Amino acid sequence: xxxxxxxxxxxxxxxxxxxxxxxxxxxxxxxxxxxxxxxxxxxxxxxxxxxxxxxxxxxxxxxxxxxxxxxxxxxxxxxxxxxxxxxxxxxxxxxxxxxxxxxxxxxxxxxxxxxxxxxxxxxxxxxxxxxxxxxxxxxxxxxxxxxxxxxxxxxxxxxxxxxxxxxxxxxxxxxxxxxxxxxxxxxxxxxxxxxxxxxxxxxxxxxxxxxxxxxxxxxxxxxxxxxxxxxxxxxxxxxxxxxxxxxxxxxxxxxxxxxxxxxxxxxxxxxxxxxxxxxxxxxxxxxxxxxxxxxxxxxxxxxxxxxxxxxxxxxxxxxxxxxxxxxxxxxxxxxxxx
Numbered sequence: 001x002x003x004x005x006x007x008x009x010x011x012x013x014x015x016x017x018x019x020x021x022x023x024x025x026x027x028x029x030x031x032x033x034x035x036x037x038x039x040x041x042x043x044x045x046x047x048x049x050x051x052x053x054x055x056x057x058x059x060x061x062x063x064x065x066x067x068x069x070x071x072x073x074x075x076x077x078x079x080x081x082x083x084x085x086x087x088x089x090x091x092x093x094x095x096x097x098x099x100x101x102x103x104x105x106x107x108x109x110x111x112x113x114x115x116x117x118x119x120x121x122x123x124x125x126x127x128x129x130x131x132x133x134x135x136x137x138x139x140x141x142x143x144x145x146x147x148x149x150x151x152x153x154x155x156x157x158x159x160x161x162x163x164x165x166x167x168x169x170x171x172x173x174x175x176x177x178x179x180x181x182x183x184x185x186x187x188x189x190x191x192x193x194x195x196x197x198x199x200x201x202x203x204x205x206x207x208x209x210x211x212x213x214x215x216x217x218x219x220x221x222x223x224x225x226x227x228x229x230x231x232x233x234x235x236x237x238x239x240x241x242x243x244x245x246x247x248x249x250x251x252x253x254x255x256x257x258x259x260x261x262x263x264x265x266x267x268x269x270x271x272x273x274x275x276x277x278x279x280x281x282x283x284x285x286x287x288x289x290x291x292x293x294x295x296x297x298x299x300x301x302x303x304x305x306x307x308x309x310x311x312x313x314x315x316x317x318x319x320x321x322x323x324x325x326x327x328x329x330x331x332x333x334x335x336x337x338x
Contacts, residue, residue, distance in 0.1 A: 062131060062143040063327075069134035070323045086314075092257045096311075099250035100318060104129050106243035107165070110236050114161050114228070115152045123326055124148075130323045133315075141166055160227035165236055167218060167225060172240035173279060174215040180276040181208065187273055187296060207280040248275055258307055262298045270297045270304075 087093060104125040111117045111125075124147040128140035141162055148158035181188065188204070218225060226233060252268040273293050294304040 062139055062146070063127070065135055065139070066127065066131045066323060067327065070130070070320050087258065089257065092254060095250055095254045095257060096314070099247060099254060100315070102243055102246050102250065106239050110165055110239050111161070113235055114232060115148070115154055115158070117152060123329065126322060127326055130319050133319055164226050164228045164233065168233060168236045169240045171215055171218050172237055172244060174211050176241065176244050177211050177276060177279045178208070180272055184269065184273045184276060187269070187293070188276070190296065204280070210281050248272055254311070255307060266297045270294070273297070
């Protein structure tokens with residue numbers, strides 16, 4: 001499901017395996033050494049060696065950390081409030097579920113193509129999602145790399161593929177951000193996104209510059225950053241692009257079903273602009289900007305903030321229930337294999 005808070009998270013220490021959202025922030029990619037051979041990854045080799053060294057601890061430690069985060073979120077959730085706002089329409093539940101699972105399913109399609117992972121591979125990808133959402137943005141990638149190294153039979157290390165998929169996800173997000181900006185400029189230009197509330201766009205221009213520069217860096221240094229064959233890289237990029245489009249469309253449809261008084265076209269524009277602003281770095285007062293979007297597109301009388309808060313609470317509750325279910329599934333499988 002599209003996170004109502006937008007995508008967030010970055011890491012300077014794992015630049016070559018950054019999550020999709022990190023490259024839209026101010027993360028600086030490591031330069032490729034002069035004379036490096038195509039496909040060489042000098043900046044990621046130490047990290048991969050470190051992960052191998054601690055491979056026996058990586059998965060369990062991350063699982064315990066996610067469990068602690070889940071229990072912490074469990075303590076904070078007002079379950080009576082959750083039950084009071086649970087949608088009653090089966091169609092709404094189907095759309096919300098499709099939105100939530102769009103990301104893991106897209107990842108499964110990608111790694112099914114790259115490695116031939118079985119249908120059960122969706123479970124570690126769900127843990128990857130929960131880890132990224134409840135802990136740090138790159139923890140899920142580290143967990144999935146450790147799982148793949150132990151369960152997937154392939155030539156060489158899975159590190160390069162996991163890294164490439166993360167980088168291409170970021171690149172797809174950056175390109176979609178620029179395209180969405182062009183599409184929604186008549187609305188964005190009315191929001192006054194500079195810190196002082198002016199519309200001359202210095203902060204907005206700088207944010208766009210960061211997105212463009214990080215994208216150009218990926219393209220320019222692609223031989224040193226990316227290791228998959230070109231055909232696989234193209235496939236991964238296309239799947240990530242469809243994932244972004246699907247999440248945006250499903251979010252708009254869910255909002256329309258929850259508040260049918262507003263046309264789906266307005267919700268689609270709202271979801272598009274909201275996704276755009278969530279990915280642009282350096283934009284201050286994003287909550288105020290979101291409120292401005294709501295007033296411009298759906299009117300001040302529509303309680304969009306209540307709806308977004310409700311969906312946010314349902315997302316957290318889903319993370320908690322899902323991860324606890326995955327832990328129980330692991331225990332049952334271990335019991336059967338014992």
